[in-house]
Amino acid sequence: MLTEERTQRTIDAKGPVLTCAVTDCSYNRFEACHAPGVIIGDVHPACDTFTVGPASIAAEEALVAECAVSECMYNTKSNCHAAGITVGFHSAHADCITFRERTQ
Ligand code: SF4
Numbered sequence: 001m002l003t004e005e006r007t008q009r010t011i012d013a014k015g016p017v018l019t020c021a022v023t024d025c026s027y028n029r030f031e032a033c034h035a036p037g038v039i040i041g042d043v044h045p046a047c048d049t050f051t052v053g054p055a056s057i058a059a060e061e062a063l064v065a066e067c068a069v070s071e072c073m074y075n076t077k078s079n080c081h082a083a084g085i086t087v088g089f090h091s092a093h094a095d096c097i098t099f100r101e102r103t104q
């Protein structure tokens with residue numbers, strides 16, 4: 001049985017971006033993400049933090065700040081509970097490829 005403290009930690013879980021193949025993003029350096037926090041989009045699991053411009057190392061390790069993909073099995077109330085996510089290309093944009101559709 002989970003203690004209240006552990007339950008809270010679980011609710012607040014924010015896994016890291018383990019790797020990101022989208023090397024043309026400003027926050028990407030050698031396939032590691034250095035964004036201050038990554039936001040994954042709503043119906044579609046795209047990385048909304050993706051941006052093109054000058055290189056930006058805003059954080060040593062990027063965490064999933066928010067995920068609005070409620071259909072994903074790792075998602076609870078906009079928090080991602082995956083141990084970490086992998087981001088890759090989908091067409092010409094970045095998607096969370098750790099997304100797994102929830103089964104009832
Ligand atoms: S596309 Fe998203 S996950 Fe990849 S480096 Fe950019 S902000 Fe990070």
Ligand SMILES: [Zn+2]
Pocket residue numbers: 044045046090091093094095
């Ligand atoms: Zn996509």
